[in-house]
Structures are given as structure tokens and as C-alpha cells.
Amino acid sequence: MMTSRKVAIIAICLVLLSSIMAGCIEKETQEPATTPLMPEITPAAKEAKKTLVVGEMWSIRGVDPAKRGSFVKEKAMIVDTLVEANPDFTLRPGLAESWEQISDVQWKFHLRKGVKFHDGTELTADTVKWSIERALKINPPVKAVTMIKSIEVVDKNTLLFTTEEPYAAFPASLEYPNLGIVSPTSGTDDKGIIVKPIGTGPFKFESFDVATGTLYLLRNDDYWGKKPKLEKVIIKEIPDPASRAMSVEKGEVDFTCDVPYGDIERLKTTPGLKVELHPTARVYQLTFGNLSGTPYSDERVRKAISYAIDREVISERTLHGCAEPAIGPVIPTIAWANKGLKGYSYDPEKARDLLAEAGWRDVDGDGVLEKGGEEFSVTLYTYPQRPGLQPMAEAIQAMLKDVGIKVEVRVMDWSAIKEHMTNKDMKLSAYALAMVPDPDYYLRRTYHSEGSYNLWGYNNPEMDSLLEEGLKTFDPDKRQEIYDRVQEIALDEVPLIHVAYYKVAVVMRDHVKGFVFNPIAHDYMLNPEMYIGKSND
Amino acid sequence: MAYWFKRKTILTDKLPLHFLKQKSVAIGSMVILGLAFLAIFAPHLAPYDPVEVDLYNNLLPPSWEHPFGTDNLGRDVLTRVIYATKTDILASLFIVGISVSIGLFIGIFAGYYGGIIDKVLVGMMDTFLALPEIILALVLVGALGPGIFNAALALSLFGWVKYARVSRGLTLSIKEKEFIEATKAVGFGDFYLIARHIVQNTVAPITTLAALHLGHAILSLAALGFLGLGAQPPMPEWGAMLNEGRVFLRVGWWLSVFPGLMIMITVLAFNSLGDGLRDALDPRMKEVMMK
């Protein structure tokens, strides 16, 4: 007698069968993507030729340039900073036309003349001073990054900055996105947070719909730089990577980035789309809990771990091309990178030899090395925000197992890691090392014995003196020499291991032209030269 | 000793044979036995190692070598699904076990002492029912940190209420009975007596609730895993596997289909068992509760 449960079980089998069949069919047919639908949802449908719709990867939680700098400056293009940076990390004038150093701690900046804010008011030294002081006040890290002690208005177009100590990276620090110059006439809420930013950038703030996380921007016809070709830009928040991929495929957005790894190969071959993978200044690094009293105090052990990692397969297969094997600490396209460095190849044999040299042997034959009765068994911590970290951690776990190091992977929130991690453990992070486009920013914080990022106690007097010198050396050639040597030592002594450079996948419809990738960006940066042209098919 | 023996016969006594003959229950039980077999003998049954990666062979579709395909790190999905059986079933047994223990105890405690203690405990029960279990569990796991142990703990801390209700109800109803007075006279601790009596007589409804709870626990556990708050990689767990597979939905449908199917089959099996138990014991439950 057919009970309903029996029917249910038969139904499951049918589902199983049909899903397997569906999968087979899926594999065989290469479905062409649907033709791009003109977005009917957005009001800009009619002006599609002049409107760029962007799918943003983070939740758009605000538009205050001092708090949401990387969004407001780099993506929304509403504000400019005094100093801008080129894709190779050299500096170029922004709102400041030129600057000169007066003394060790004093700098004079000359503002561009005739620049107007979006509401027509003039950009003056007073407004710049107001804007920067506001950022210093409401965003404490800004002070640490710029080391500004005081700002003085010399005349309508000139400012005098005094830093706390001699700081060669000062001009570069003014490129920091949270220092976007905004007008005091900007609309604020009752807590003083800016909700209607008025800047000087190529695009003006029109409105922001909190519910759907959509920002509407209009072209600034009085932009001081090259006038943008686009009339409107709409930035929609789509924090879910799969939705972003679908949106750009269906034409609901024209431009997005960081789509799921599983979609990249497919999107590359989809007609109507172009996919660009760009290395950024963000690097995947493996750091150690502490360099004293742990296996990592021996340089050979650190080198061994570096040799044990197959950076190629991780970058190409595990992360689907969204990473590039790291050579030195910074991507070689940066102006001040040491171009003569040779990275660590994948050499598990060498790794095993080095470990053996350092006294690690597998005494009991269980596949795990021991030394002095202690097993080489550690925990690798990482956090969930970047999709590449987890698979990379698991891959590294497998590779280290291969050379005799037992690794347990634990994924948890960044702040929780501090509570759990011991000196013996390792951490994998995706670190943005060019918040400020200057070698001092990353290299000193990381490699100086008192560097704020040097949490593992690396101490090399030669390194320290080099970095201190670099801080106050103003001659560019001398600086390059110093930092070349710094990077050389860094690679040789590997107090932390650089696994791969983070590559951002930028996906756009092929009618989007004029995009220039700038690795300075936190994730990606739109540029005013973009426009909508003819589709390639 | 005699007590335990007696307890067993009450259950088998009240369980008519036709219950076992019901086809759905039979199939359900067999499936459960099959799953238990998988869980226990996983290392021998699974073709590969569940955490061994094969980075060059990632995202392979189902084939003879890999009947369920491989995931992004080249791990065999069939193996992981089999090992996940162990994870999920053990974890849900833990959840239900703890819930039953806490629930029984609190229920008896509340019913026995009555008064303020009862009111407070009932208030607590109502509060825990004020929110969908998963939301409370989410917050707790969010606070403690993700991990299968924390997830299981969270679910057991919020899953005891229904058992408490049953045991409290029964406690209240028998508290007045005369034989309690009688045994008090003889000198036995009446709390112990009541507890024993409650446990004996609630075996039927509790077992039913527990069977259904097992299915529900697996769903909740997998849900937490799916949201990234349950089992952490590389531990194989069905919900976590679905979460990993979600990213590759387009290029690796096998990552999402098979773990989900297993969840459904398992839950169906436990539900069949639970429904069958309920149908069989229901008319008899009233009798039992009267005693």
C-alpha cells in the first residue's frame, strides 16, 4: 500500500536523478548569456548612454568624507585630496598645485586657484584647513597617519603644515582618502555627520537612498580637471558577491568588482562582458605570533615555511586567478619597489632540509616533526571578510603538512583572533599596505622594532636605522637606496611571509570605456575619464 | 536496578507491534541505522580523506573517481558528505541530550517547588519562546564565536523548553497525590520520588519530542553552518558545505545539491520515526499520564 512517506522517498530519488541530469545538461550546453537588458528599475534607463551604474561590494553606510573616505573619494568621486597618486604610487598634484618643504617639519602647500565647490563657493585655504581639522578630530587614525601638529593659513591659497617630527612621507599622507576636502556648507545631521557632502570632485552628490543603499551622482560641469563624459553615476550596494555577478551579467549594473571565484572563468567567456584582474597594493601575508621563544625564532624555519608554499597553484587554482604570487613585500609595479628581488620558489625539498638543519626531525614517524620533545603543531588563524583567505589557509595547511608541520585552521573575527592566538601560532591576513602611497607607511610600521604593526617582535638594528633614516631623508634617490635595502633584508630574513598579492576582479559590460585601474584604491577607483561607448558585439 | 528494567518495559509495553510494522517508520528507522552505520564506519567507507586537498584538481564534476565531484580545494565531496554525517548526527544527539536533561530537570523543579520559583522559571520559558530559536542561537554564537561546539551549545540552551513543559505539567498534576504523603511518612525524599515518577511516565512523549527534535536540530545546526556560524573549515558539516558551495553555484552544482539532499533524507528519517511514535503512543499517552 502506497503510504505518503513512500511517495516522498521515491520523490527524493527522482529529485536526485533529475538534479544529476540537470547537472549533466548544464555541463554540455554552453549557454550564451542573455542580451543585456536595459535596466528598467533605475530611472536613468532612458539616459543609459550617459549613465554608469556601479555595483558596490560593501554596504554603503554613509557619505561623510572624513569617515567613509575611500568610498566618497575613490568610488563616488565627490571629493579630491590635496595630493593625488598615480598608479605607480608616485605623487601628483591634486587640489594642491605644488608644495615645498620649508624645514624639517614644515611644509608649504599652494592651492590650485579658481576651484569651486559643488555649490559654487570657492576653495580657499580656510576651508581646506577646516576640512582637514575636522577629519583629524572625528577620525583619530588620520592624525597618526599624517602626524600633523598644526595647520596655518598663510594666505587665501597657501597653507603651512607643521608635523610632529620630520616626516618625509608627509605629502604622500595627504592622499589618504579620509582627507578629502569638503565644504563647511555640506549638509549634516544632528550629530555633525555629513549627509550631503559638497566637495570639489568630478561628480556631485544628488541623493542617497538608505533603504536600497543607492547613491545618485551628477556630473560636476565646473570640475577643475578634465570634465567627465558621463552625466550620471549610480552606485548601488550589492554586498552579496553572487548577486553582483548576476547583476552585471544581466546588465542591471555596468560595472562591479570582486565576483565569486566560481564565476570568473565563466564571465570571462560571456559575450558583452570584460573581466580584468588587477594586482593591488593589498597583500596576503602570513605572520607569526612571536619571533622569540617559538620555532619561528630560527630564520631557517621561517624560510622553510616560505619555500613550502606553492604560491602558483594557490593563486591560479585555489583563488581562481585572483592573486599573484608574491616576490617581495610590495607589488613590483610600485615605483619604490625593489625590482631586483627574487622571490621564494616552491621547493618542499629545500623546506624539509632547512627544517632538519634547524633541528626538527620526525622521531616517532607520525609525519609531524619534533624538536626537544615538542611537536611542531600550530594553529593558523584567519578572518572571513575576504573570500580568498579561507581557501588559502586551507591550502597552506595542506602544504605545511607535507613538510611535517601540523596546522589547524581557525576562522574567526579579527578582534577575536587577538584573544585566541598564542605566540606559537600564525595568522593569515590580506593587508592593505598602501593606505598612504609612501614606502615609509608599510615598511616602517612592519619592520621597525617599534613599528606599530610589528607585533611579533622582529628586531634588526640595521633595519631600524635604515627605516629611521628613510623617515627623514628627503632626497628621492637616497630614499630609493634605503628602501631597496630594506626590502632586500625583509625578503631575506622573512619575519613575515608574503604569500601573494591580492588581485581584484573588475567586471564590466564592454560598452564601458576609459577605465584606468589604480592600485592605490582600497578596492577599486572610478575615474572621470570613463564613458559609455559602443558595445563590442 | 529494578527501576531501569521497569522503565524499559513501560516503553515496550505501550508500544504496539503495529507501530513497528508501519512502513514509513520502518523505512525511517532503516535509514537512520544506515546513517549511523555511515557515521561510525566513515573512515572505512569513505574513499578519500575528508581534509586532504588536491589543489590542481579542484571543482571537478561527478565522475567515477569522484562520484560527488570535488570542491574548490580538490577534496572529494562524497567523502566529506559521509564524514559530515558523523558531525551532524553526533552534534544533534548532543543537542537533544542536553535539552532533554535540562528540560526535564527544570520542569520538575518548577512544578515541584511551585510558587515564586515556578513563576520565574515559567517566565524564563516564555522568554525563550519569545524569539525564534535560531535568532537567539545566532546571537549567542555571534557572541561566543563560531564553531560547531558553540553552535550545538547554543541550540541546546534554547531547545529545552518543550521538555520542561511536559515534565512540569505532569509534576503539577501528581504533586497532590496521596501516595506522596504516604512515602513522606516513610521517609523517602519526595523530590527524588517525584523525579523518578515523572521520568518514568514521560518517556513516551519525551521520546516522541526527542525524535522530532533530532530532525529539527540537524536543520538548525546546518542553518548555522550555512550562515558561517557553525562548523568551521575544514570540518565537514552539511550546512557549512552548502555555504562553501554557494559561491560556486554556477560552476559546481554538485557542491550544493548533495549535502542538502543528505540533510533532507536524514530529517525525513527522523521525522518519520517521530511521527510514527506520536501516532502510536498518542492514544496510549493519555492512559500513561493518568497513572
Added chain:
Amino acid sequence: MLGYIAKRTAIAVFVVFATSALTFFLLSLIPGETAVTIIQRVFVGDVTYNPSQAEIEATEQIFHLGNPLWMQYLYWLNNALHGNFGTSYISGRPVLSEILVRLPATVELAIAATILSLVVAVPLGMISAVRQNSKTDYLSMASATFFIAMPNFWLGLILILLFSLHLDLLPVAGYGGLDNLILPAITLGAGMMAVTMRLMRSSVLEVLRLDYITTARAKGMDEKRIMYRHVLKNAMIPVITVAGLQLGYLLGGTVIVETIFAWPGIGKLLIDSIDARDIPIIQGCVVFIAIMFSLLNLLVDLSYYFLDPRIKYEKV
């Protein structure tokens, strides 16, 4: 009658307060120095940034983090009673407005799912009961069993796989028009539909057996009238009773469904804020959900009261 309402309301209010305290306590267990997290997340936007002691102290001042726990709860409670649920660590916006802005989306989804499930479950359940043991009965009961055991997140993924990716009929995710609503509503409503269908069937079966139905038939009343007048109304009673339980699954389910479909509702807000450790928002969301749930349960209790006259005469 007033006593009944008053009592239920009092319980509801108490429960909401208790929930807020419970959540507050649970959230305080979150390890990690919150000031550091705020600096990294809110100010710098980079979790790897290492702030200085001065920065930490300044931040602690801004967010009142130095006080003991019970004091913090009282501050929170006092503010909440005045309508101020705090400010999001991430967006800097008032928690209440973040929640209210997303409320319509969740309500829309919940209503759609409920309507969908009722529209399918009630008639099917009734037909199954009336045509007991027929093919229709077995098929509906089989699918009900199916859907109860099916994890809703799996259903969502399968639906996306089939209808969005394979057949290209519906959008994958997002909020917008009717076609964005279909898949999420089905995913959310499926479990509810299954339970309601089974319940409806058994409840109708019970009612059909009752004496007064037989009497009505004997009197020669039209079968259809019997169905609609007596059977339906009385069969719905247990369904509505269970509605309270259903709401729990519904609210819990929105968390998952909204995440899968990137639906900008409260469920997604809760998950995002848990991931981001945005404590004021988590607190606000949970309390808000508790309020909604208690309110709805209260309504269910009250409607039950009106539907079933027997309650009026019972000592509550």
C-alpha cells in the same frame, strides 16, 4: 475579557524586557576590545590597522564603553524607552532608523510568503481531507513531508539553480519588482505551507466527524454550504493556534532567505551586524523582533479568543 487581554499584554511586555536584558548580557560576552574594533571598522575601514592608546581612549569616550555592564544596560534601556536605540558602530546612523528603513522589505516578504502558503495549503489541506486516501491526498501529503524536511536554504539554492541560472526566468537576487519577490517568498513559505497543509487536513478530518456536521447533512443542507460555513471556520481554529509557532519559523526563516537573496530586510541586517559585530544594531534587531513576535502572538491569542467562544467562559 479585559482581564484576558491585560494578562496577555503584561506577559508580552515582560517577555520583551527580559529578552532585551538577555540579549544585552549575551552580547557583552563578545570578546575583543570594542574600541579597537570600532576604530578599525568605522574610522579606518581596515581590520588590519593597529590603533594607538590615545585613539582607543578617545573612541571609548565617544561610545561610553568604560562603564560597568549593568550601567550600560540601564543607559541603553533608558534611551530605548525614549525611542533611542543607540547608534550603529558601522554606519553611525540611529539604530531605530536603520531598522525601520528595512522593516517594509521584511514585512513584504513575510506577507507574501504567508499568503502564498495559505493560498496553497488551506484548499489543498481541505481537499486532501475530503478526498481522503485519494491520489491528491497522497501527493499533497507527500510533498508536505518533503518540504518540512527540506532545509529552506537548500530550497533557495535549488530554486536559484533551476529558475535563475538554468532556465533564466527570474532574477537571482535583489529587491525590486514582483519577480524579485517570487523565489524568496516560495523559499520562505514552503515550510509553513507544508505544516499548515497537514494541520488543515487533520483538523478538517476531525471536524467532519463531528455530530453537528452529520446533523446538517441529515437536514439536507447543501454540501458546499456545510464546507464553507461550518467546516472551514472550525477547522481554521487549530491552524490559527499554530500560527503563533509559524511566526517563529517565519521570522527565523527571513534571516536565511534574506541572506540568500540579498533581500534588504531586518533578517539580513541581523546577520550582517552579527558578522560585523555591530552590537547596538544586534541588540536593536533582536529586541525589535521580540516586540514584533510578541505583538503578533498577542493578536493571534486575541483572535483565537474571538473565534472560539469556549474560551470566553474558561477561567483564564
